[in-house]
Amino acid sequence: QKEVEQDPGPLSVPEGAIVSLNCTYSNSAFQYFMWYRQYSRKGPELLMYTYSSGNKEDGRFTAQVDKSSKYISLFIRDSQPSDSATYLCAMSVNYGGSQGNLIFGKGTKLSVKP
Amino acid sequence: DTGVSQNPRHKITKRGQNVTFRCDPISEHNRLYWYRQTLGQGPEFLTYFQNEAQLEKSRLLSDRFSAERPKGSFSTLEIQRTEQGDSAMYLCASSLSLTGSNYEQYFGPGTRLTVT
Numbered sequence: 001q002k003e004v005e006q007d008p009g010p011l012s013v014p015e016g017a018i019v020s021l022n023c024t025y026s027n028s029a030f031q032y033f034m035w036y037r038q039y040s041r042k043g044p045e046l047l048m049y050t051y052s053s054g055n056k057e058d059g060r061f062t063a064q065v066d067k068s069s070k071y072i073s074l075f076i077r078d079s080q081p082s083d084s085a086t087y088l089c090a091m092s093v094n095y096g097g098s099q100g101n102l103i104f105g106k107g108t109k110l111s112v113k114p
Numbered sequence: 115d116t117g118v119s120q121n122p123r124h125k126i127t128k129r130g131q132n133v134t135f136r137c138d139p140i141s142e143h144n145r146l147y148w149y150r151q152t153l154g155q156g157p158e159f160l161t162y163f164q165n166e167a168q169l170e171k172s173r174l175l176s177d178r179f180s181a182e183r184p185k186g187s188f189s190t191l192e193i194q195r196t197e198q199g200d201s202a203m204y205l206c207a208s209s210l211s212l213t214g215s216n217y218e219q220y221f222g223p224g225t226r227l228t229v230t
């Protein structure tokens with residue numbers, strides 16, 4: 001079992017839909033959770049960053065962490081064609097301390113159709 | 115552009131040749147990371163530096179791979195005797211890490227390596 005599991009999709013939705021992306025993980029020591037967006041042949045771009053459990057909202061994006069279930073989610077409201085990309089979840093044990101390297105999921109490829 | 119830059123963007127080499135990639139992090143960032151990403155997979159951690167010190171190496175980093183960050187600024191990743199299995203996107207990221215503070219990792223555009 002991989003440390004971080006993410007459904008690779010592809011996921012296709014109509015413009016304006018609410019998108020739900022999810023990851024599960026097995027290492028209960030993970031404390032920091034991130035979502036990155038990656039366009040084709042580009043580097044990952046940080047979207048959201050949360051610590052421990054709870055919700056965080058930024059514009060059309062909401063990140064949720066449920067540590068008891070080892071489950072994280074990213075919601076995109078009013079999805080746009082420009083949101084079409086691969087979404088990667090990432091997590092780490094000790095973000096700014098002695099380690100800080102990120103463990104990534106495989107990524108979910110999202111396509112938003114006009 | 116004040117983001118992370120990587121050169122070259124694309125490298126094609128023959129099996130057995132050596133290649134070297136360069137990463138220039140965001141100027142005030144003291145941490146620099148190298149990751150490798152293959153098609154359909156998320157990035158996998160290779161190694162990281164805090165200033166000029168290489169603090170951690172993944173078991174993915176075989177002895178054919180070496181990374182340096184000589185003055186705590188730019189970094190190079192060298193692969194010796196390349197193999198077809200080395201074909202991947204090599205990503206560099208940087209972050210600012212201070213005592214008691216946690217900051218995000220910002221990625222460069224990557225160097226795509228093709229070994230023929």
